[in-house]
Amino acid sequence: MIVLKLGGSILEQIDPAFFDQCRKLWQEGIPFIVVHGGGPFVSGWMKQLGKEPVFVDGRRVTDEDTLEIVQMVLSGQVNKNLVAELGKRGVPALGISGADLKMLQVVPKDAGLGLVGEVTEVNKKAFLQIIEAGWVPVLAPLGIDQSGQIFNVNADEAAGAVAQEMGAGQLVIVSDVDGIFIQEGDHKRLLTCATPEMVERYIEEGQITGGMIPKVRSAMKCLENDVREVWIVNGEKARCMDGENYFGQGTCLLQEEVSKNVSVSHI
Numbered sequence: 001m002i003v004l005k006l007g008g009s010i011l012e013q014i015d016p017a018f019f020d021q022c023r024k025l026w027q028e029g030i031p032f033i034v035v036h037g038g039g040p041f042v043s044g045w046m047k048q049l050g051k052e053p054v055f056v057d058g059r060r061v062t063d064e065d066t067l068e069i070v071q072m073v074l075s076g077q078v079n080k081n082l083v084a085e086l087g088k089r090g091v092p093a094l095g096i097s098g099a100d101l102k103m104l105q106v107v108p109k110d111a112g113l114g115l116v117g118e119v120t121e122v123n124k125k126a127f128l129q130i131i132e133a134g135w136v137p138v139l140a141p142l143g144i145d146q147s148g149q150i151f152n153v154n155a156d157e158a159a160g161a162v163a164q165e166m167g168a169g170q171l172v173i174v175s176d177v178d179g180i181f182i183q184e185g186d187h188k189r190l191l192t193c194a195t196p197e198m199v200e201r202y203i204e205e206g207q208i209t210g211g212m213i214p215k216v217r218s219a220m221k222c223l224e225n226d227v228r229e230v231w232i233v234n235g236e237k238a239r240c241m242d243g244e245n246y247f248g249q250g251t252c253l254l255q256e257e258v259s260k261n262v263s264v265s266h267i
């Protein structure tokens with residue numbers, strides 16, 4: 001099982017080969033789930049409607065009006081465009097949000113963030129039923145609490161929670177950068193492989209910032225919970241290759257003991 005997280009940063013420039021690779025996975029019978037973001041689209045609509053987006057540590061402060069925009073943009077525009085792209089290639093994609101079938105149950109994350117949820121439960125049974133029916137779930141990052149209140153969920157956290165709960169072998173985070181870059185003197189170096197320990201140090205040193213923080217934090221949780229590999233790749237450089245499952249080169253995050261004798265698989 002593979003969980004693919006598609007960031008909003010890449011949705012407009014994504015290489016069509018990404019969707020071709022999804023078709024290939026589907027044809028080969030490799031189960032996968034798509035979880036998408038769309039933060040920049042939400043911000044664009046907020047500005048058009050006269051609201052200024054505010055973020056704290058990569059998470060959007062979400063009041064009731066903002067939540068309405070989040071729902072319309074993520075469950076509507078973004079989710080349906082992705083479903084259509086996959087559908088064009090014959091992949092039977094089913095667009096849902098984390099509120100449907102209580103796919104993502106949440107509790108409030110932090111009072112200062114407003115209606116932002118933290119995932120406490122993933123409806124594994126429903127995901128399995130969708131996959132067994134031969135469909136590909138495409139999940140918008142909303143969640144629902146016990147009382148029926150809908151919440152905004154960071155898409156990297158949503159994807160990480162789904163990957164953990166589904167026991168995915170790989171979580172692939174598709175973004176607009178080639179992976180994690182580290183400043184060394186006057187040049188930037190791309191990390192090909194990183195461990196949770198290294199990543200924690202880079203956050204402390206201010207080398208990993210903004211939207212990269214929720215990605216690496218979700219990655220670390222996944223690795224603690226038996227997801228074998230987490231990749232951060234650039235969706236502008238996807239390739240569809242015969243005989244290989246491949247979403248592009250990037251940074252591979254692995255648990256330390258595994259990374260010592262690295263044998264990184266191609267995704």
Ligand SMILES: Nc1ncnc2c1ncn2[C@@H]1O[C@H](COP(=O)(O)OP(=O)(O)O)[C@@H](O)[C@H]1O
Pocket residue numbers: 006007008009010037038039040174175176177179180181182207208209210211212213
């Ligand atoms: N060390 C780092 N290496 C690469 N990108 C980083 C790093 N620290 C912060 N970033 C930023 O994280 C961004 C990706 O996060 P974000 O914009 O939230 O993407 P997405 O919409 O795909 O979730 C990159 O475009 C980059 O500006």
Ligand SMILES: CC(=O)N[C@@H](CCC(=O)OP(=O)(O)O)C(=O)O
Pocket residue numbers: 006007008009036037038039040042058059060070116117141152153154155156211
């Ligand atoms: C709580 C929170 O921050 N939710 C995100 C959900 C979308 C998202 O995460 O999109 P990207 O993957 O494109 O960043 C937001 O409102 O922007």
